Amino acid sequence: MAESFFMNAALYIHIPFCHRKCFYCDFYSEVAPEPQYGDFVAALCAEMKMYASIMPWQEITFETIYIGGGTPSVLSDKQIATILNSAHTNFHFTENLDITIEVNPESIKFEKLKSYKALGINRISIGVQSFHDDELKLLGRLHDATAARQAVHEARRAGFDDMSVDMIFGLPGQSLDVWRENLMSAIELDVQHLSMYGLTYEHGTKFDDWRRTGKIRAATDELEREMYLLAIETAETYGFEHYEISNFARPGFESRHNQKYWDGSPYLGLGPSAHSYWGVNRQWNVRSLNRYLKLIDQGKMPIDGAEQLDNSTQETEYIMLRLRTGRGIDLIDYQQRFGYEFGTRYAAALRRLESQLPALIKMNANLIRLTRDGFLLYDDICGEFSVSD
Amino acid sequence: MQTEHIRNFCIIAHIDHGKSTLADRILEMTGAVNKSEMQEQVLDSMDLERERGITIKSHAVTMEYKANNKQTYLLNLIDTPGHVDFTYEVSRSLAACEGALLVVDACQGVEAQTLSNLYLALENNLTIIPVINKIDMNNAQPEVVKHQLMDLIGIDESEILLCSARSGVGVPDILEAIVARVPAPKGDTNAPLQALIFDSVFNNYRGAVAYIRVFQGELHKDDVIKFFAHDRRFEVDEVGILKLKQIPRDKLSVGEVGYVISGIKEVRDTKVGDTITTASNPARERLPGYRDIKPMVFSSIFPAENEDYEDLRSAIEKYALNDAALVWQPEDSLALGFGFRCGFLGMLHLEIVQERLEREYNLNLITTLPSVEFRVTKTNGDVITVDNPVDWPQQTYIQRIEEPYIKASILTPTEFIGNIMKLAQERRGEYINTEYLDPTRADLHYEFPLIEVIYDFYDKLKSISRGYASLDYEYIGSRPGDMVKLEILVNREQVDALSMIVHRSKSYDWGRKVTAKLKDLIPRQMFEIALQSTIGSKVIARETIRPLRKNVTAKCYGGDITRKRKLLEKQREGKKRMKLLGQVHVPQEAFLAVLKVD
Numbered sequence: 008m009a010e011s012f013f014m015n016a017a018l019y020i021h022i023p024f025c026h027r028k029c030f031y032c033d034f035y036s037e038v039a040p041e042p043q044y045g046d047f048v049a050a051l052c053a054e055m056k057m058y059a060s061i062m063p064w065q066e067i068t069f070e071t072i073y074i075g076g077g078t079p080s081v082l083s084d085k086q087i088a089t090i091l092n093s094a095h096t097n098f099h100f101t102e103n104l105d106i107t108i109e110v111n112p113e114s115i116k117f118e119k120l121k122s123y124k125a126l127g128i129n130r131i132s133i134g135v136q137s138f139h140d141d142e143l144k145l146l147g148r149l150h151d152a153t154a155a156r157q158a159v160h161e162a163r164r165a166g167f168d169d170m171s172v173d174m175i176f177g178l179p180g181q182s183l184d185v186w187r188e189n190l191m192s193a194i195e196l197d198v199q200h201l202s203m204y205g206l207t208y209e210h211g212t213k214f215d216d217w218r219r220t221g222k223i224r225a226a227t228d229e230l231e232r233e234m235y236l237l238a239i240e241t242a243e244t245y246g247f248e249h250y251e252i253s254n255f256a257r258p259g260f261e262s263r264h265n266q267k268y269w270d271g272s273p274y275l276g277l278g279p280s281a282h283s284y285w286g287v288n289r290q291w292n293v294r295s296l297n298r299y300l301k302l303i304d305q306g307k308m309p310i311d312g313a314e315q316l317d318n319s320t321q322e323t324e325y326i327m328l329r330l331r332t333g334r335g336i337d338l339i340d341y342q343q344r345f346g347y348e349f350g351t352r353y354a355a356a357l358r359r360l361e362s363q364l365p366a367l368i369k370m371n372a373n374l375i376r377l378t379r380d381g382f383l384l385y386d387d388i389c390g391e392f393s394v395s396d
Numbered sequence: 397m398q399t400e401h402i403r404n405f406c407i408i409a410h411i412d413h414g415k416s417t418l419a420d421r422i423l424e425m426t427g428a429v430n431k432s433e434m435q436e437q438v439l440d441s442m443d444l445e446r447e448r449g450i451t452i453k454s455h456a457v458t459m460e461y462k463a464n465n466k467q468t469y470l471l472n473l474i475d476t477p478g479h480v481d482f483t484y485e486v487s488r489s490l491a492a493c494e495g496a497l498l499v500v501d502a503c504q505g506v507e508a509q510t511l512s513n514l515y516l517a518l519e520n521n522l523t524i525i526p527v528i529n530k531i532d533m534n535n536a537q538p539e540v541v542k543h544q545l546m547d548l549i550g551i552d553e554s555e556i557l558l559c560s561a562r563s564g565v566g567v568p569d570i571l572e573a574i575v576a577r578v579p580a581p582k583g584d585t586n587a588p589l590q591a592l593i594f595d596s597v598f599n600n601y602r603g604a605v606a607y608i609r610v611f612q613g614e615l616h617k618d619d620v621i622k623f624f625a626h627d628r629r630f631e632v633d634e635v636g637i638l639k640l641k642q643i644p645r646d647k648l649s650v651g652e653v654g655y656v657i658s659g660i661k662e663v664r665d666t667k668v669g670d671t672i673t674t675a676s677n678p679a680r681e682r683l684p685g686y687r688d689i690k691p692m693v694f695s696s697i698f699p700a701e702n703e704d705y706e707d708l709r710s711a712i713e714k715y716a717l718n719d720a721a722l723v724w725q726p727e728d729s730l731a732l733g734f735g736f737r738c739g740f741l742g743m744l745h746l747e748i749v750q751e752r753l754e755r756e757y758n759l760n761l762i763t764t765l766p767s768v769e770f771r772v773t774k775t776n777g778d779v780i781t782v783d784n785p786v787d788w789p790q791q792t793y794i795q796r797i798e799e800p801y802i803k804a805s806i807l808t809p810t811e812f813i814g815n816i817m818k819l820a821q822e823r824r825g826e827y828i829n830t831e832y833l834d835p836t837r838a839d840l841h842y843e844f845p846l847i848e849v850i851y852d853f854y855d856k857l858k859s860i861s862r863g864y865a866s867l868d869y870e871y872i873g874s875r876p877g878d879m880v881k882l883e884i885l886v887n888r889e890q891v892d893a894l895s896m897i898v899h900r901s902k903s904y905d906w907g908r909k910v911t912a913k914l915k916d917l918i919p920r921q922m923f924e925i926a927l928q929s930t931i932g933s934k935v936i937a938r939e940t941i942r943p944l945r946k947n948v949t950a951k952c953y954g955g956d957i958t959r960k961r962k963l964l965e966k967q968r969e970g971k972k973r974m975k976l977l978g979q980v981h982v983p984q985e986a987f988l989a990v991l992k993v994d
Contacts, residue, residue: 017954019954034955204950204951205946205948205950206950207949207950207951228944228945228946228947229945229946231946232945232946235946235948252948252949252950252952253950253951265953268952268953268954268957269952274954276954276955280955281954281955282954282955282957282958283954284954284957289957289958291955291958314958320961323961323964323965324957324961327952327960327961327964328952328957331952359979367922382948383945383946383947383948384922384944384945384946384947384948385947385948385949386947386948386949386967387921387922387944387947388922389964390964390967390968390971393968393971393972
């Protein structure tokens with residue numbers, strides 16, 4: 008899709024360090040000694056330099072930076088400053104650049120937040136997950152509920168007015184009431200953005216092992232469904248807009264960075280395990296800090312693999328990503344991109360879905376989008392829109 | 397070779413009593429194969445036969461044996477298939493012989509098949525040489541088995557031979573007994589040719605190869621031959637005898653066993669039991685015992701993937717070249733697409749055909765619940781035969797139904813009689829009588845509707861008797877039966893491939909079990925799925941598959957997109973492999989479910 012070259016891009020920077028691995032998380036990170044942080048930051052700056060002279064990144068304009076992980080807040084503010092300076096040296100950015108950093112409550116202090124603010128970081132995403140200490144312990148988090156509330160207050164005091172809080176529901180043993188309490192606690196923090204995820208048991212995590220061996224038991228579909236519906240209703244009641252399956256924002260506070268993943272904008276991912284995408288290309292970095300450091304040291308790009316998306320794969324991804332959003336698929340945009348009339352191309356699937364399931368899908372001449380019940384069956388519905396249909 | 401130096405014999409035994417091992421030893425000792433050529437159980441040449449330890453196709457081999465009297469004899473060993481589905485083939489192989497080794501396992505003793513084969517051999521006037529095998533096993537009871545045999549055949553103890561086919565002990569005595577006891581073939585070299593086809597196999601390059609035994613006259617290369625089963629004539633390309641390979645000869649004469657190749661394309665034209673004669677000087681009569689074999693068990697075979705239909709067609713065509721017993725015709729199912737309705741001799745035959753098609757032609761197949769052939773008299777007086785539930789008339793048009801019956805002999809240690817009688821009752825068996833072979837072993841005689849035994853009866857029998865009971869049966873005709881057609885509806889749409897013809901007394905139970913099984917096998921979907929069993933318009937069982945309420949990937953960001961897309965593609969592939977019935981995706985296992993209902 009050539010037009011994506013003209014869209015503003017997103018820059019993702021992966022910080023592969025944590026003080027401890029959470030038991031449910033499968034994002035790439037290491038529990039490493041602090042001296043390694045410095046080596047990594049140096050390598051990261053070198054990686055940025057490599058891309059500074061490569062198309063399309065050489066010419067593209069970035070609109071957002073997202074520092075994620077891992078736990079970016081384990082780095083010192085100096086190290087964060089080095090990274091952002093390097094980004095500014097090597098890439099072009101828009102005037103109204105959005106910079107988000109993920110933080111964990113236990114590794115964030117007022118001074119650090121102040122310096123983030125000074126570096127131009129304007130958005131904070133805080134990994135809270137729960138306000139019940141027993142649940143936080145079960146998840147393997149290092150903070151407690153008090154620290155979570157404290158972090159939000161400190162960030163506000165440091166001048167942040169765009170904050171997001173991550174919450175997880177469907178924890179083993181969690182009741183609907185406990186989730187309601189968590190949900191209300193999150194709302195009471197009066198932040199601008201909420202990400203609320205149903206727990207998934209990712210392959211290779213402790214949680215997945217524990218579930219297999221019966222040490223913990225997954226929530227039933229029925230309960231998770233109720234929790235999800237409660238989250239949507241509550242968030243909407245308090246003025247949040249449900250703009251993506253798991254994301255809620257006060258008007259104007261949607262995550263610009265994450266929206267770029269869903270609308271097909273190009274993004275450059277730096278650091279171990281980060282993915283990049285532009286046009287019909289996708290590539291991903293090695294998922295190992297050591298290999299990453301070694302390759303950079305040898306002057307090589309730390310790329311692990313790449314793929315080119317053919318037409319039907321692009322189409323699959325387009326549908327898969329747009330259906331995640333509250334706006335859904337803009338049918339005119341679809342037709343311009345792929346040259347088909349959506350209703351004709353997916354006539355069989357639509358007949359199947361429409362006749363039996365008007366409750367899952369809303370469709371008119373201009374758009375098709377999922378309802379709440381539709382979001383709950385997102386995976387199945389995506390599966391229906393198969394080109395060979 | 398003069399006929400007085402020919403001995404034609406076969407070996408009859410229950411499965412696993414050591415027939416093949418004994419054949420191997422005999423081949424070895426007569427030098428027909430040397431040790432290095434010796435692949436265990438040479439006569440069972442198909443993989444499937446070796447795996448199942450049974451002989452499916454029979455073969456023959458000619459051996460030269462120098463007897464203790466210093467004279468050389470030609471011994472023709474004619475192997476016989478070892479399963480109840482192939483009784484007719486067995487009887488034709490026996491008809492080609494003058495004598496039979498009756499092999500009985502020293503540990504197991506006489507079993508149902510031993511008896512049925514023995515009776516077949518006696519019907520064909522064969523000289524019986526009883527052999528007790530496996531005498532070197534720890535739990536061998538040769539004395540007990542000797543008495544069983546003496547009671548059974550009314551022979552003297554001195555006539556019973558003991559051996560261990562595995563080690564070869566006792567086998568030389570068997571060879572001597574064959575020469576001494578089995579009569580030489582009789583017949584007139586100058587009479588018109590009468591040669592019995594006891595088997596035929598298909599060869600890719602030569603077409604149908606008939607295995608024959610000459611009873612009268614001579615068969616020469618270049619003779620023009622004719623058959624009794626059809627009118628076509630063929631010129632003989634080659635005749636010969638069977639060693640491990642085919643050895644061409646100028647002719648086959650009275651008493652000899654060998655093969656004939658004559659440009660015949662299909663084994664259907666060299667029917668087992670038919671008689672070959674010459675066109676120039678034809679025999680007036682066919683040799684006795686010919687029967688047109690008829691399929692008894694019917695099932696439909698579909699490719700699991702619709703696009704494999706042409707492959708299946710070509711596989712069945714090729715396979716059928718070598719299996720005259722398989723009957724097949726195209727069928728079109730709403731649920732499963734294009735496939736074939738097939739007729740088989742029995743369940744083993746069905747399983748063999750399915751396995752060979754899957755294995756040798758690399759196909760993935762779905763077979764439907766096996767059925768039998770019913771005779772249905774309609775209210776307007778028409779009589780039709782129905783072997784496929786799809787063709788079953790509406791109940792209101794049915795005046796009378798007849799179903800095929802068999803006579804079964806179940807040989808069992810007496811301690812299992814109670815279990816077996818219970819099973820027989822569940823299967824609508826009619827008890828005839830019990831014969832005691834000795835105080836510990838009984839032969840139960842029953843008459844059963846065939847449909848009750850074709851499906852999992854044998855496995856059940858084995859499991860309730862700890863493997864000891866054995867079964868043999870033969871077809872005895874049709875009797876009135878109160879059958880109904882049970883239909884399965886998925887979301888109110890009838891699934892033709894799941895319907896079945898069952899006895900009314902069992903229909904409720906079946907209906908309940910099938911819907912329950914389907915509920916386990918069909919995954920939850922985005923909407924509720926109703927499963928119903930019906931007879932006519934009456935619903936007799938119902939299950940509901942609750943709709944899926946939650947199936948959502950919560951997180952999807954930059955790094956995840958590739959992975960999530962791949963999961964989605966995998967899920968789509970999975971759905972593609974399912975059959976779409978109306979709006980419901982049904983996995984293939986569901987169609988096999990009816991076969992697994994307990």
